[in-house]
Amino acid sequence: MSAPSSPHSACSTLDAPESVVPDRKVVKILVKILTARHGVLHYHGQTGELATYQWPTDRHGQKIHPSQFAAYREAHAFLYPCCLCATADRYVETSVLQRAEGINQGQYVAECATSTCGYLLTVEKFFGRASVPAAYYRKRKVTRRPARIRHMLNQDDPLLRVKVEVK
Numbered sequence: 001m002s003a004p005s006s007p008h009s010a011c012s013t014l015d016a017p018e019s020v021v022p023d024r025k026v027v028k029i030l031v032k033i034l035t036a037r038h039g040v041l042h043y044h045g046q047t048g049e050l051a052t053y054q055w056p057t058d059r060h061g062q063k064i065h066p067s068q069f070a071a072y073r074e075a076h077a078f079l080y081p082c083c084l085c086a087t088a089d090r091y092v093e094t095s096v097l098q099r100a101e102g103i104n105q106g107q108y109v110a111e112c113a114t115s116t117c118g119y120l121l122t123v124e125k126f127f128g129r130a131s132v133p134a135a136y137y138r139k140r141k142v143t144r145r146p147a148r149i150r151h152m153l154n155q156d157d158p159l160l161r162v163k164v165e166v167k
Ligand SMILES: [Zn+2]
Pocket: 083, 084, 085, 086, 092, 112, 113, 114, 115, 116, 117, 118, 119
Protein backbone atom coordinates (compact mmCIF):
# COMPACT_ATOMS: atom_id res chain seq x y z
CA MET A 1 0.00 0.00 0.00
CA SER A 2 1.60 3.18 -1.06
CA ALA A 3 1.18 6.36 0.84
CA PRO A 4 -0.94 8.90 -0.94
CA SER A 5 1.33 11.16 -2.76
CA SER A 6 1.26 14.68 -1.58
CA PRO A 7 0.33 17.07 -4.31
CA HIS A 8 3.18 18.89 -5.87
CA SER A 9 3.28 22.51 -5.15
CA ALA A 10 2.95 23.12 -8.81
CA CYS A 11 3.41 26.42 -10.44
CA SER A 12 1.21 28.70 -8.39
CA THR A 13 -1.08 30.73 -10.51
CA LEU A 14 -0.97 34.36 -9.72
CA ASP A 15 -3.97 35.43 -7.76
CA ALA A 16 -5.69 38.29 -9.45
CA PRO A 17 -5.57 41.29 -7.16
CA GLU A 18 -8.93 42.15 -5.71
CA SER A 19 -9.38 45.45 -7.37
CA VAL A 20 -12.58 47.41 -7.04
CA VAL A 21 -13.99 47.18 -10.50
CA PRO A 22 -17.38 48.84 -10.75
CA ASP A 23 -20.00 46.35 -11.72
CA ARG A 24 -21.54 47.66 -14.91
CA LYS A 25 -24.89 46.19 -14.03
CA VAL A 26 -24.90 47.91 -10.64
CA VAL A 27 -23.89 51.24 -12.14
CA LYS A 28 -26.66 50.90 -14.71
CA ILE A 29 -29.21 50.22 -11.98
CA LEU A 30 -28.03 53.19 -9.91
CA VAL A 31 -28.25 55.51 -12.89
CA LYS A 32 -31.75 54.25 -13.60
CA ILE A 33 -32.78 54.99 -10.01
CA LEU A 34 -31.31 58.47 -10.19
CA THR A 35 -32.92 59.38 -13.48
CA ALA A 36 -36.38 57.90 -12.94
CA ARG A 37 -39.03 60.58 -12.96
CA HIS A 38 -42.29 58.74 -12.41
CA GLY A 39 -41.51 57.58 -8.91
CA VAL A 40 -39.06 56.11 -6.46
CA LEU A 41 -37.36 53.01 -7.80
CA HIS A 42 -36.01 50.49 -5.39
CA TYR A 43 -34.50 47.05 -5.58
CA HIS A 44 -36.50 43.88 -5.69
CA GLY A 45 -34.22 41.16 -4.36
CA GLN A 46 -36.28 38.26 -5.68
CA THR A 47 -36.26 39.38 -9.30
CA GLY A 48 -32.97 41.28 -9.22
CA GLU A 49 -34.79 44.11 -10.97
CA LEU A 50 -36.03 47.51 -9.98
CA ALA A 51 -39.57 48.00 -8.83
CA THR A 52 -41.61 51.12 -8.25
CA TYR A 53 -41.87 51.97 -4.60
CA GLN A 54 -45.31 52.73 -3.25
CA TRP A 55 -45.21 56.09 -1.53
CA PRO A 56 -47.06 55.97 1.80
CA THR A 57 -50.31 57.85 2.25
CA ASP A 58 -52.78 58.46 5.00
CA ARG A 59 -56.28 57.00 4.87
CA HIS A 60 -57.44 59.80 2.62
CA GLY A 61 -54.74 59.23 0.04
CA GLN A 62 -52.64 62.21 1.10
CA LYS A 63 -48.94 61.52 0.67
CA ILE A 64 -46.85 61.41 3.80
CA HIS A 65 -43.92 63.81 3.86
CA PRO A 66 -40.50 62.11 4.31
CA SER A 67 -40.05 63.96 7.61
CA GLN A 68 -42.96 61.83 8.89
CA PHE A 69 -41.73 58.54 7.47
CA ALA A 70 -40.18 57.40 10.75
CA ALA A 71 -43.38 57.92 12.71
CA TYR A 72 -45.42 56.32 9.94
CA ARG A 73 -43.04 53.34 9.90
CA GLU A 74 -43.55 52.89 13.63
CA ALA A 75 -47.31 52.67 13.27
CA HIS A 76 -47.79 51.05 9.86
CA ALA A 77 -46.59 47.97 8.03
CA PHE A 78 -44.35 50.19 5.99
CA LEU A 79 -40.71 49.80 5.11
CA TYR A 80 -38.27 52.23 3.58
CA PRO A 81 -37.11 51.58 0.04
CA CYS A 82 -34.94 48.52 -0.45
CA CYS A 83 -31.33 48.96 -1.52
CA LEU A 84 -29.14 46.81 -3.72
CA CYS A 85 -27.73 44.96 -0.72
CA ALA A 86 -30.91 42.87 -0.72
CA THR A 87 -30.98 39.24 -1.74
CA ALA A 88 -33.81 36.94 -2.76
CA ASP A 89 -34.78 36.39 0.84
CA ARG A 90 -33.53 39.52 2.53
CA TYR A 91 -35.13 42.95 2.23
CA VAL A 92 -32.57 45.58 3.15
CA GLU A 93 -34.06 48.92 4.08
CA THR A 94 -32.34 52.13 3.23
CA SER A 95 -32.08 54.92 5.77
CA VAL A 96 -34.33 57.86 5.11
CA LEU A 97 -32.83 60.98 6.55
CA GLN A 98 -32.35 64.66 6.03
CA ARG A 99 -28.93 65.40 4.65
CA ALA A 100 -27.07 67.80 6.88
CA GLU A 101 -24.52 68.67 4.24
CA GLY A 102 -23.38 68.00 0.72
CA ILE A 103 -25.18 68.01 -2.57
CA ASN A 104 -28.67 67.41 -1.25
CA GLN A 105 -28.33 69.46 1.91
CA GLY A 106 -31.63 69.86 3.76
CA GLN A 107 -33.36 67.34 1.51
CA TYR A 108 -34.67 63.98 2.55
CA VAL A 109 -32.82 61.15 0.92
CA ALA A 110 -33.01 57.38 0.95
CA GLU A 111 -29.53 56.01 1.27
CA CYS A 112 -27.93 52.60 1.69
CA ALA A 113 -27.67 52.36 5.48
CA THR A 114 -24.17 50.93 5.30
CA SER A 115 -22.97 52.96 2.30
CA THR A 116 -22.26 49.67 0.58
CA CYS A 117 -24.23 49.50 -2.64
CA GLY A 118 -24.38 53.16 -3.60
CA TYR A 119 -28.15 53.54 -3.38
CA LEU A 120 -28.82 57.22 -2.82
CA LEU A 121 -31.89 59.05 -3.93
CA THR A 122 -33.45 62.36 -3.04
CA VAL A 123 -36.92 61.09 -2.27
CA GLU A 124 -38.27 64.47 -1.25
CA LYS A 125 -38.50 65.63 -4.86
CA PHE A 126 -41.24 63.06 -5.44
CA PHE A 127 -43.40 64.30 -2.60
CA GLY A 128 -45.09 67.04 -4.58
CA ARG A 129 -45.57 65.04 -7.76
CA ALA A 130 -49.14 63.96 -8.30
CA SER A 131 -48.35 60.95 -10.48
CA VAL A 132 -46.17 59.13 -7.96
CA PRO A 133 -47.58 55.67 -7.20
CA ALA A 134 -48.76 55.67 -3.61
CA ALA A 135 -50.59 53.40 -1.21
CA TYR A 136 -52.00 53.29 2.27
CA TYR A 137 -50.11 50.83 4.44
CA ARG A 138 -52.18 49.05 7.05
CA LYS A 139 -51.54 49.65 10.72
CA ARG A 140 -48.94 47.56 12.44
CA LYS A 141 -49.82 45.40 15.39
CA VAL A 142 -48.62 47.26 18.46
CA THR A 143 -46.48 44.32 19.48
CA ARG A 144 -44.63 44.23 16.19
CA ARG A 145 -42.29 47.17 16.18
CA PRO A 146 -40.07 47.64 13.16
CA ALA A 147 -36.38 46.90 13.39
CA ARG A 148 -34.05 49.79 14.03
CA ILE A 149 -31.93 50.86 11.13
CA ARG A 150 -28.35 51.53 11.99
CA HIS A 151 -27.07 54.17 9.70
CA MET A 152 -23.33 54.20 9.35
CA LEU A 153 -21.93 57.59 8.71
CA ASN A 154 -19.60 57.76 5.82
CA GLN A 155 -17.36 60.63 4.91
CA ASP A 156 -17.46 59.70 1.26
CA ASP A 157 -20.55 60.86 -0.49
CA PRO A 158 -21.95 57.80 -2.29
CA LEU A 159 -23.17 60.02 -5.07
CA LEU A 160 -19.65 61.16 -5.73
CA ARG A 161 -18.52 57.57 -5.66
CA VAL A 162 -21.04 56.63 -8.30
CA LYS A 163 -19.88 59.49 -10.47
CA VAL A 164 -16.35 58.23 -10.25
CA GLU A 165 -17.41 54.71 -11.09
CA VAL A 166 -19.48 55.77 -14.09
CA LYS A 167 -16.59 57.38 -15.97
ZN1 LIG B 1 -27.18 48.86 0.19
